[in-house]
Amino acid sequence: MENIGNKIQYQIYSTMQNPDPDRFPVILEEWEELARKKLADGPYYYIAGGAGSEKTMQANLKAFTNREVIPRMLRNVDQRDLSVDLFGQKYPFPILQAPIGVQSIIHEEGEIGSALASAEMGVPYIASSASSVPMEKIAEAMGDAPRWFQLYWSRDPEIAASFLKRAENSGYSAIVVTLDTPMMAWREYDLKNVYLPFLAGEGVGNYFTDPAFLSKLEKSPQEDPQAAVMHWTKVFGNTSLTWDDIDFLREHTNLPIILKGILHESDAKLAVEKGVDGIIVSNHGGRQVDGAVGALDALPKVVEAVGDKVPVLMDSGIRRGSDIIKAMALGAKAVLVGRPLMYGLAVAGQKGVKEVMQNMLADLDITLGLTGQSSVSQLDPSLLREME
Numbered sequence: 001m002e003n004i005g006n007k008i009q010y011q012i013y014s015t016m017q018n019p020d021p022d023r024f025p026v027i028l029e030e031w032e033e034l035a036r037k038k039l040a041d042g043p044y045y046y047i048a049g050g051a052g053s054e055k056t057m058q059a060n061l062k063a064f065t066n067r068e069v070i071p072r073m074l075r076n077v078d079q080r081d082l083s084v085d086l087f088g089q090k091y092p093f094p095i096l097q098a099p100i101g102v103q104s105i106i107h108e109e110g111e112i113g114s115a116l117a118s119a120e121m122g123v124p125y126i127a128s129s130a131s132s133v134p135m136e137k138i139a140e141a142m143g144d145a146p147r148w149f150q151l152y153w154s155r156d157p158e159i160a161a162s163f164l165k166r167a168e169n170s171g172y173s174a175i176v177v178t179l180d181t182p183m184m185a186w187r188e189y190d191l192k193n194v195y196l197p198f199l200a201g202e203g204v205g206n207y208f209t210d211p212a213f214l215s216k217l218e219k220s221p222q223e224d225p226q227a228a229v230m231h232w233t234k235v236f237g238n239t240s241l242t243w244d245d246i247d248f249l250r251e252h253t254n255l256p257i258i259l260k261g262i263l264h265e266s267d268a269k270l271a272v273e274k275g276v277d278g279i280i281v282s283n284h285g286g287r288q289v290d291g292a293v294g295a296l297d298a299l300p301k302v303v304e305a306v307g308d309k310v311p312v313l314m315d316s317g318i319r320r321g322s323d324i325i326k327a328m329a330l331g332a333k334a335v336l337v338g339r340p341l342m343y344g345l346a347v348a349g350q351k352g353v354k355e356v357m358q359n360m361l362a363d364l365d366i367t368l369g370l371t372g373q374s375s376v377s378q379l380d381p382s383l384l385r386e387m388e
């Protein structure tokens with residue numbers, strides 16, 4: 001097996017004879033700068049911004065800085081294994097593409113571009129309920145490539161049930177239920193810019209094609225887009241849900257159910273008691289509760305509470321290969337990557353997403369080897385120290 005790190009490094013060095021001034025950035029922050037230049041204020045801040053004072057967005061990054069890797073030497077790292085097993089499937093890399101809605105505001109290729117980049121790499125694509133295009137379109141473009149579906153649990157149970165059925169019918173192999181967004185947070189940039197993409201009819205691809213959604217409208221979304229969007233704002237989220245409602249999900253799907261947005265160890269225990277199949281520790285990239293705990297800081301207690309009962313994944317703040325190593329050393333079975341891939345999408349569509357993904361995985365592979373480790377699934381907390 002060829003190590004992806006050395007392969008990509010070699011590819012980059014082999015361009016030395018023939019330098020291309022327009023080549024893609026290697027430095028992640030440069031991707032964000034290019035995205036900033038390309039996008040108008042509204043979309044850029046929608047993607048890059050967080051809730052309130054953005055303290056949680058900062059906490060996500062700080063939690064990684066606060067932990068340091070203590071590398072081991074002389075351990076033969078010729079062969080490195082980045083693969084993971086999740087819900088009975090083997091995937092080549094320990095990352096998934098985080099569910100991100102309204103990608104039409106980022107690049108014309110939108111979700112199809114990001115999904116195809118995932119497919120090229122064998123990285124599971126998590127399609128958002130709030131995708132610009134229907135989940136069936138994404139599925140069709142992806143063919144047999146691995147994909148999961150993210151459910152925004154609608155206030156209208158018929159819509160929730162319909163989304164679950166549609167996901168199952170179009171080849172999604174797991175359901176990610178996002179719990180931290182029953183309503184949109186206080187996002188100051190979006191309020192300042194008066195920018196909410198859905199009010200302009202973006203991110204409704206799944207809803208405007210859904211029989212349960214359409215059956216409640218007097219006129220079709222084509223005839224009366226305004227009324228359709230207003231109905232969407234009413235049914236999108238559900239602030240009345242409780243733990244007892246989890247049974248509803250089990251009754252409506254046979255796919256693995258993974259709860260996204262767990263931060264508290266008590267919620268992790270409740271999730272296990274309710275019989276869900278997995279947990280994603282996440283604060284939604286700092287976009288929901290300003291002042292919430294950094295996701296990596298919340299991970300160890302959740303992992304301890306859950307034990308070996310179900311896999312725990314994490315997201316929020318993954319930027320470099322070493323971040324993946326830290327999260328997995330603390331017990332995450334895999335991580336989701338959000339904004340970095342969207343900067344790739346903004347800059348160059350599918351190609352940009354693939355490039356950012358490839359660089360992150362090459363960095364992971366090389367850094368893993370340099371820490372004296374041969375397998376991402378065998379990392380443990382003894383590899384890290386936490387700074388006071």
Ligand SMILES: Cc1cc2nc3c(=O)[nH]c(=O)nc-3n(C[C@H](O)[C@H](O)[C@H](O)COP(=O)(O)O)c2cc1C
Nearest residue numbers: 047098099100101128178284285316317337338339
């Ligand atoms: C523009 C944007 C849109 C998002 N849309 C969704 C969504 O539709 N569903 C969801 O579960 N999470 C959504 N998220 C959260 C991501 O899935 C993920 O939790 C977060 O981006 C991870 O943090 P990171 O960006 O620091 O990697 C969104 C995030 C961003 C930046």
Ligand SMILES: O=C(O)C(=O)c1ccccc1
Nearest residue numbers: 101102130181198203287
């Ligand atoms: O912006 C978000 O974070 C998000 O999760 C979302 C919610 C609804 C529609 C699109 C994105």
